[in-house]
Amino acid sequence: MQIGFIGIGLMGFPMAKNLLKSGYRLKAFNRSQDKAERLKEFGADLSTSIKDAVASSDVIITMLTDDVAVEKVIGSDEFIKNIKPNATVIDMSSINPALSKKCAKLLKEKKINYLDAPVSGGTLGAEDASLAIMVGGEEKIFNECFDLLKILGNPTLVGPVSSGQISKLANQIIVGVTIGAVAEAVTLCEKSGTNPNKMIEALSGGWADSKILQTHGKRMIKKDFSPKGKTTTQLKDMTNIINTGKAADLHLPISNLIKEMYKNLVDDGLGNTDHSSLYNEIEKINKK
Known part of the structure; x- marks a missing residue:
């Protein structure tokens, strides 16, 4: 199976690397070619155009930043006119369900x-191939791609096309709101003279424990906001959550609050920090 992989960024690079290490033949394309160059040592062929990446590929994986980037690639003549009939496109980007x-x-x-x-x-999760993969589409196509997706993590078919994106938005509601809760919990401990590291230790195994508490909570305590998941990406997802809710005639008040807090961070120039930097917005509110 020949794979074309488009989008070699923070997530795309380790994902493509894992496919190469598993023996798949892979053509890599990224608009900033230096990012794709890093895959050469793992055996990737480098494509200098979208046309070259898709023309001979049986499966094309796209891992792009947002709706605009996905439309520019999948909606382009270079993509559409050169892809083989009966090939499969797996878009692993997080986008608006309507676009999917x-x-x-x-x-x-x-x-x-x-x-x-x-x-x-x-x-x-991308590095150690433990990603949660939420898939929308036909069961037959999912089954054909299952072994490929399994190399990247844990794929689950959740329904027809767009169901994967809806599930990802549900995931991001929980992620965004939980990061906010952890930021408040860490701040409360710090300002009240309680060791926040000991708080996290004490909560381990209880109802409030989570990967976000254990990972993001410690980043907040260390004030280490180097990007693992960007604030701009979380804002994009929160915006898609609100818009998708409106399309279903739903009001999502907690998600809306978190979206506005992430918007404030981006407006303050912190868009490229880790999404755990929501802690900084709590700090700013308490300095007013």
């Missing part, structure tokens, strides 16, 4: 299969 339906329709007209398969687990 649009992509599926566009590709189906060209007899190309499509799965929306966003992931959760961050760069650590």
Whole structure:
């Protein structure tokens, strides 16, 4: 099986690397070519164009930053006119569910299969191949791609096209709100004279324990906000959550609050920090 992999960023690089280490043949393309160059030592062929990445590929994986980037790639003539009939596109980007339906329709007209398969687990999950992979699409196509996706983590078919994206938004509601709760908990301990590291230790195994408490909580205490999952990405997801809720005539008040807090961080120039930097917004509120 020949794979074309488009988008070699924070997540795409370790994901493509794991596929190469598992023996898959892979062509890598990234608009900033130096990012794709890093895969050369693991056996990747480097593509200098989208056309070259898709032309001979049986499966094309896209791992892109947002809706605009996905539309520019999947919606381009370079992509559509050069992909093989009966090839499969697996979009692992996190995008608006409405866009995933649009992509599926566009590709189906060209007899190309499509799965929306966003992931959760961050760069650590991408590195150690433990990503949660939420897949929308036809069961037959999912089964054909299962072994491939299994190399990257734990794939689950959750329903028809766009179901993967809806599940990812549900995931991001929980992630965003929990990061906010952990930020408040750490701040409360720090300002009240309680050791926040001991608080995290004491909560281990209880109802409040989570990966976010154990990982992001410690980042907050260390004030280490080097990006693993970017604030701009979390804001994009929170915005998609609110818009998808509106389309279903839903009001999501807690998600809306968290979205506004992430927007404030981005407006303050902290868009490229880790999304655990929501702690900084709590700090700012308490300095007013």
